[in-house]
Amino acid sequence: MAEIPKVLSIAGTDPTGGAGIHADLKTFQEVGAYGMAVITSVVAQNTVGVKDVWHMENEAILKQLEAVLEDIRPQAVKTGMIALPSMIESITDRLERENLPIIVDPVMVATSGDSLMDKETTELMINRLLPIAEVVTPNMEEAEKLTGVNVSTIKEAEKAARLLVDEMGAGAAVVKGGHAKDTAIDVLYYKKEFIHLTADRFDTKHTHGTGCTFSAAIAANRAKGIPVIKSCELAKEFITKAISHPLNIGHGSGPVNHWGRFLEK
Ligand SMILES: Nc1ncnc2c1ncn2[C@@H]1O[C@H](COP(=O)(O)OP(=O)(O)O)[C@@H](O)[C@H]1O
Numbered sequence: 001m002a003e004i005p006k007v008l009s010i011a012g013t014d015p016t017g018g019a020g021i022h023a024d025l026k027t028f029q030e031v032g033a034y035g036m037a038v039i040t041s042v043v044a045q046n047t048v049g050v051k052d053v054w055h056m057e058n059e060a061i062l063k064q065l066e067a068v069l070e071d072i073r074p075q076a077v078k079t080g081m082i083a084l085p086s087m088i089e090s091i092t093d094r095l096e097r098e099n100l101p102i103i104v105d106p107v108m109v110a111t112s113g114d115s116l117m118d119k120e121t122t123e124l125m126i127n128r129l130l131p132i133a134e135v136v137t138p139n140m141e142e143a144e145k146l147t148g149v150n151v152s153t154i155k156e157a158e159k160a161a162r163l164l165v166d167e168m169g170a171g172a173a174v175v176k177g178g179h180a181k182d183t184a185i186d187v188l189y190y191k192k193e194f195i196h197l198t199a200d201r202f203d204t205k206h207t208h209g210t211g212c213t214f215s216a217a218i219a220a221n222r223a224k225g226i227p228v229i230k231s232c233e234l235a236k237e238f239i240t241k242a243i244s245h246p247l248n249i250g251h252g253s254g255p256v257n258h259w260g261r262f263l264e265k
């Protein structure tokens with residue numbers, strides 16, 4: 001029997017189910033991989049905003065991670081919200097011992113505008129986690145914070161993506177264009193080439209968890225053995241379908257529809 005693709009998310013929670021670990025697990029399931037999750041922070045948030053955050057002790061994170069790795073080896077890992085410097089250090093130390101594709105979603109700012117990462121953690125993200133990332137997936141603001149490049153055009157997104165790979169050590173970078181005005185073009189830079197992941201832009205406020213879902217889809221595709229470029233293209237199709245069929249849930253920026261790919265449009 002063929003091995004079941006297995007994928008691990010290391011991220012924070014969203015009790016309303018739209019972002020973080022919850023979005024990741026839904027996405028893994030939909031894309032056809034067995035999903036597992038290590039929780040870094042418990043976040044009291046909803047579609048309107050973040051209310052409070054409780055960070056797990058490093059020991060609790062590492063014991064969760066060890067429990068997974070000693071029993072069920074994933075074929076890919078995705079990291080999301082990792083909010084403290086010590087968390088980055090210990091998670092990176094442990095992951096460096098494994099030879100696995102790591103998809104890093106550098107969660108720094110939620111759609112609600114709430115900041116999810118401080119400066120010291122950002123620096124460690126750059127120095128420790130980026131160099132072991134197979135793919136890093138910042139949105140435009142995160143790409144700016146990571147590279148110092150002002151990102152408001154495709155050319156600037158290309159410049160940031162190239163820096164993330166050629167200077168900062170990631171294997172590939174996708175600078176997501178979800179926060180642009182009229183388009184939804186994501187810039188992928190891999191092996192010295194740019195690929196524009198293009199889709200219609202939808203006029204909707206229901207985009208909570210788009211970044212988590214997109215990077216989780218890349219990770220699940222990689223766990224299935226699909227090559228990097230194809231994994232990103234399929235993830236773009238998946239997130240586009242998920243956005244195009246809004247659920248209209250919540251009082252703020254509502255979650256995307258993880259089973260959207262089954263619906264006609
Ligand atoms: N309104 C939209 N219409 C179409 N695609 C979108 C829209 N908003 C976001 N996306 C897509 O969702 C994915 C996540 O992008 P983005 O929202 O920029 O990330 P984040 O959630 O990390 O801020 C990208 O593929 C982006 O192009």
Ligand SMILES: Cc1ncc(COP(=O)(O)OP(=O)(O)O)c(N)n1
Nearest residue numbers: 012013019020110111209210211212
């Ligand atoms: C626990 C947790 N992780 C990540 C986010 C932000 O998720 P993202 O997919 O980038 O979603 P939006 O920025 O579109 O909300 C979060 N809110 N909580």
